[in-house]
Amino acid sequence: MLRAGHAVGRMIGAARLAALIHVIAVLPPVSALAENPLQGPVTHGLALYGDPALRKDFDHLPYANPEAPKGGRLRLGQRGGFASLNPFNARFGDAPQLIIGNVLQSLMVRSQDEPYSFYPLIAESVEIDEAREHVTFHIDPRARFSDKTPILASDVLFSFELLKSKGRPNHRAIFALVKSAVALDDHTVRFDLTGVKDREAPLILAAMPVLSKRTTKVERFDDLDMTIPLGSGPYVISEAKAGARLVLRRDPDYWARDIPSQRGLYNFDEIDIDYYRDGAALFEALKAGLLDYREETSAARWSTGYDFPAVRNGAIVKETLRPGRPTGMEGFVFNLRKGIFRDVRLREAIAMMYDFDWINANFYSGLYVRTESYFGESDYSSIGRPASAAERALLSKFPGAVRDDVLEGRWRPVQHDGSGRDRTVAKRAQALLAEAGYGVVDGRLEKNGVPLVFEIMIRDRDEERLALNFAAALKRIGIEANPRVYDEVQYQRRRQRFEYDMMIGQWLAYAVPGQEQMHRWSAASLDKEDSLNLAGAASPALDAAIDALLASRMKADSISAARALDRVLLSGFYFVPLQHVNAIWCAHSAAIRHPAHTPLFPMFPYGFTLENWWSEKARPR
Template sequence: MRALLLVNFVLCVLLPFSATAQTTKSHGIAIHGEPGYPADFTHFNYVNPDAPKGGEIRLASEGTFDSFNPYIIKGVPGPGFTPESLLVASADEAASAYGLIAESLEWPEDRSWVIFTLRPEARWHDGVPITVEDVIFSWETIRNDAGPYVKNYYAILKNVEKVGDNQAKFTSGEPGNKEFPIRAGSLPILAKHYWEDRDFSKTTLEPPLGSGPYKITDFEAGRYVVQERVKDYWGKDLPVNKGQDNFDKIRTTYYHDDDVIKLAIKSGEIDYRNERSSSAWAQDYDVPAITKGWLKKESIPHKRPQGIQGFFYNTRRDIFKDPKVREAIGYVYDFDWSNKNLSFGLLTRTTNYFGNSELSSTGIPKGRELEILEKYRGKVPDNLFSEVFHVPTSDGNGWPRHNYRKAFELLAEAGWVVKDLKLVNEKTGEQMSFEMLVSSKGMERTILPFVTSLSKLGIDARIRLVDRSQYINRIRDFDYDIVIIKLSASITPGTEQRGFWTSETADKKGSGNFAGIKDPVVDELVEAIANADDREELVATVRALDRVLLWGYYVIPQFHTEDDRVLYWDKFSRPKMTPWRGTSTSYWWFDNDKEAALMASMAKNEQAQTSDSTNDNAPAIVETSGNNEPFFDPLIIDTFLNNFEKLGLNSKDMKDLFTFQIFADPEAFFKKDNWRPYALGISILIIGRWFIRRRRRNRGQI
């Protein structure tokens, strides 16, 4: 009896200590393995901890905005509202995160829950402390009012409760999921005392209360947003923030046309541009500002996974339900010709969904990947096991006969035949017809050769160009036949993949399942990814998913680049080290010495031009005045370009006018039969410039 009591006593005493011993408390966490930065780290390796604060950076965005809430399905969000989270990821690790609002976190071995201890110094911009109540409110608000994709992303969070004055406990809906603590730590934390009297589900142009390094101080809906650095930001000295957020002011100006943004960067109206067009990169920036070293043009390599950009079929449409039809149309897309003739050979063909990483499938399946796929034999194409997947290729000469022949064979097998030079359904007699939805003229230019090739097969393919707002709404409603989408890829995929590929999200408006995929095999593989026990299992399972998606022909892969192509005026500096995710202006800083040298060089150049009266040839780009202001304001040009068709003006000639090629050869320009409307355009621009200058002078901007 005494022995039994002794055993019971020992168990009662030791069991609590045993449970505690199975938990981990740390400053950070990794999905697999240990975080790379120790508890006493002072800053991330890819930043300059001594970077000076100050200056302004002027950015540009194409389109418009009508809301500051990016988490709901309504509206077109603008920049500026970026709530902080409990944890923040590092940019040089695959999947590690460290405390931001949380000073530490604790979790058990199975990661079924995680407790975050909040920093007592964390504050909202109005000085109110960030509390556990804010954390709980944020979870409830996202769960109830966020858009489908955001809801799905945080669906793994089963419950949040207060377990101490400054401790919040998250419970997982999927015990064993290694990603859960990081997913919980990424939840955007909202101010309860601000939002509880407002409707989070509605759009708003009232800048929401935040807690981060910047806040919105000025904006005009659809035109611009100004963010200014919070001088007394509570987290400015945290290791995760050192060397970042260095600009005093960030101004983002919206333009309706990407060509005007190019003009704006060349004229100095904006400071930084990430150029996505290879043709523009190759031929649009041969300007004096670059040759003189004022405007820098750099390709900065990165090692981040490429994800996939391509033509996404809407398989909810009957026309695209047959995989043979989808495969056939893919044979018509001639990437090699487009790359050679439109992009100067600067692009790399995308061949899978997780490119530029160990996650992409190669060759034929083997090892653990083959073991995973074997249980689906008979449910996936047999070719998947014996053939290497290849995207169609050509010699780049514009007439890939073998590809067209293969396309006709597949279409015939799917019940489509040619009659009277039209591809028609042999049962209904209806011609194959579909639209490709785009939101920019740059996309239109890329797609046009594809549409021309489709017409050679008797297909009635059309381009539907809409404005940015309509484009976003139509994508949210799945109101398209084919759409170009770029999906980024994580180096450590997890539960977010459900939002892209699973049956559950296929019919949820606003989800990321753009192709409308409903495949039980894909569903199971996505769940296996979310619950992978280690890195090796994760890699094998992602490769299996990649292969199944490729053989499903849901997307015609387009292309990618393996560097960031940036243009910036030479008044900024950046760290020597670039993280594998790529460069970011978050790590850059305003360099006063460089700005002084830039302004001196420009002033000297202007002086030389003034004194050189023998030069009769005006430059073919916008030259700037001493205060770095273009003669014609790109904002005026942007407004005029959006209305010039109402005057019956020709697009190409107006583009020539607005890039000021007219001044290089005025005699040739005025030989045009209809030059008078263009003279009217010049007059409007000059008058508009006068009004803009007066408005800016009144505001103290010049």
Template sequence: MSTALSRLTRRRLLQGLGAAGLASALPLRAFADVATDTPLHGLSAFGDLKYPANFQAFDYATPEAPQGGRMNYSVPNWILNQSPQTFDTLNTFILQGNAPPRIESLYDGLMVSSLDEPDSLYGALASTVEISADRNVFTFALRPEARFSDGAPVTAGDVAFTYRTLKEKGHPSIAVSLREMTEAVAVDAQTFRLTFSGKQTYQETLEAFGLPVVPEAFFADRPFERTGLDVIPGSGGRRIGRMEVGRFIEYEKREDYWAKDLAFARGLDHFQTIRIDFFRDRQPALEAFKKGEITFREEFTTRSWAVEYDFPAVAAGHVIKREFPVETRPKFQCWALNQRRERFADPRVRRAINLCFDFEWTNQNILFGLRTHSDSPFEGSPYKAAGRPSEAELAILEPLRGQVPEGVFGDVWVQPVSDGTGNDRRLLREAVKLFDEAGWTRQGSGLVNGKGEPFRLEYMINGAEQQRVYGKFFDTLRRIGVDASFRLVDEAQYQDRQQRFDYDMILAAFSLGATPTREGLGLFFGSRARNVPGSYNFPGIADPAVDAIIAKVGEATTRADLTTAILCLDRVLRARLDWIPNINADMHRVAYWDLFGFKEPKPDYGFPVESLWWYDEARAKAIGRA
């Protein structure tokens, strides 16, 4: 199943739910088509729900699939404080520590999102929700059969405790999604009321309804933020089985799961055991896959995909290499140059650095032609701008003329195309010129400013692969006078420095929700998030015009309005190059031992194979792995 925690995923860095943006009054017409004071089985940001109140299962679910077996899984994405390299806490709801990926499978929320709709939610712990006439109060009727893994019933008191605690002490990306929550109350044991200030948008309230619920009694004698390796009971379909801290964890299917026959869970989560092994480096993980110790792996390294899947099991057909379509939602891989450090605050500097990266040479010589050059933080979605602004976009942008780059009003910025030699003199001359205009001139072998200070750029990485891919890029930077270097740190140090914004440059990869919210966009691009530890405004953007456009997203009453506002945001971000778009993959490239069955096609808005796929005993016997 899909929760608010799983709709926005991250690779290499973090993920969040919502963010800080400008507060604006909620336009009541945004709720015009939503019935009030009526029990509803589901909610959608725009338009109708796909599934009726009496639906039996999601269309992408497979109720007839066999149950049991195991998947030894190399996780392709993770959320909040989770890490694929190690773990030292089982609390994923706080900023501190490293939690194991997929621990969120222990927990249910009030509602779950479907993977074949962009923004619909259906009742999980809650059977129905009622919306007040003023659209600020949401009253949930809890299912009386809901139980935590320790057998205790899930009560409205637990839900109220969860929401109040997450707002006060939760991971920043959870806490900010509850910024406008003013009250979380247990009306009675089975009725929970959530009240907002009126400054929230409807889309932002939907994000809050998928948060995991935890038992209040568990925290009676322990602080929420210091649970360490204690297992916080959940009401979800899995429990923790065997584990060895920092090495592996196994999630077991709960035979007593209270919701296994309900529509939102039926036909999903077939494996008895999901095992995740932790590796400090990608190569040992790949070798474990070759040996069959890991049975599913998504490959993100082009060199490995091109030349390292030639081992005997592939030739014998025991291991399958396969490409699957990516999801229909925004995704980006971008560099963040830390504008909290003065030398990166000038957009001419950011543009000059980008010009030194020869994508065409890199793709041909390093990436085996398997990548595309990204232009936008909204790749793969209808929010990526093209050409000149439309009349609807100009209605938003014209009042900001003089506050945004003038180029916003012409053709949208796209990546330069090099001659592919790795030494495009035209682009390098332009880069040197931009540095000069920004006050950095050549003195001897390096660039210096008026104070004689050298221009230094340290790229913080937590794996050697980036050094291999971007080594030529940094050679070029050094050639034009930048004191450019890599700094390889371990995962714990990386996460700590990232959360404190202690870096010159990092690489981030995110997949966003199909219907971005004002709060979510603010966490990446908004001024208020600039200095919030654990937020995802890694470049340190603080621009009133950007904030104003994010506010327009919150005012959208139709999907067309939302799209127009985000197109404007895309144009401005690309003109400023706050996030510097990098490379993009247009497919999921996965390899798996031929042990599994799955339904096709995959859903458009998610690809949680550990939930969708199942163990196929006949296939396992055919390759001698039963």
């Protein structure tokens, strides 16, 4: 997103926002709104489809341990750095995401054991009508910020307006659809969603972080600001050194420590997060005893690198944890904003040359499987499934948007012979390139006298190894691809501004696909700085599939829409799919433990939530 440029512009924007918030604050009382009453009952939770799994009288979340001891320290490592303590502005990559949930909390909290359900937190209950056109949140009168000031409806409305105007692209997009936001009293907020036609919209509002109106500086919200935010969560920030270190200290007076959705969670007295250059540096920090927990992403290291003294003597434990979420997608992304990649035949030919079979055997000890779908290992994947009548009806309006083999569920990424130099695949790619008007002249692939040359933007040594192998494969058919490593700050800036030809992109999968798809693939997200539309995708077929997904009223409808979206994406060859393992490899100190029941749909940035872990050192002796 474009950042505010001049101080005068920021002051004008702040003044307008302040005026808008003032108007909201003086809206008519409840009696004046009685002509449009809510139809829905008061309930303790929200679900995308049906009802939440837990009843109103639930004691704790299934993956929490209410008997876990409080105390001890958790030492974590993160790759990269940070230059801000605001994780909600448009400059997503500049702030530690662990602030979310630990320091700054939302109206309601998502259960990580259900596909998409929310339970009470700042809001103790919610009202919603059957059409999902009106949602009302009732704030818990006990809710407090960490300075013990009450959380009021004015804070909720302030947060809504601020995020709508200055927040991340996803906040701005969905909040802009809200017809009105009204404070019915100091502890009640009502949102009018008439005409939105998105079942997920009330849940996105439930997940909205609540910021302090009194202390949040509107005029500095989209700056790189290291001001420590006032939150309502279980931790406060006790130390922050830009780019290097963040320390969270547990608030002994956390107002929600005994409510069911928080019971048994947030057990460490202190969480220390140090920042490292890359995965190799994080691994060395673990070996040196500087970290208590690390998730491994290198199959080679996982297979052979963990034979060091702390593992052998049991001080560090290796665990393989298995979530229930879809696998998502990681791949080399074509930036279609660059004219060189406009021809889908060129993109398909380039994708053919990625030799997964050789790479898996030689780089990953055979532990990975090829990624085939954006919603892999879930009901939402189109792989191996012929299109249903509902899918065909949706896609029939866009002739040519989906290939026949994709429509029939027969398409798979090209399989190589494992030699590292599969000539049959190379000939197929060359034939496709010739069809697209390319030819090899003096060993270089050209079209109209212009050689095909592009850069692959990468961020660390693991990506570099993969990119170098891919570049070598492309060179055999005359394509010059040049991998280039950027430091974390440069990498994030270029990603946010789409200043790359190709990069390795990752699309995390959620239990139920929804609003995030709009920010990844819609025409509306194409030119929004810092959107997740890394490929520069824009087509009526993609927009129609996303609209159908968001308008789905039943799970069967959402499955049809998601599979249609999957087929359009696969047919467009916006990426070169890489590989995945549907497991989380973690190594951790033997002194920290987690419940036997681990959540099915864990949140990020860590693959498995750490909020339900505890330190055995804190247990009374």
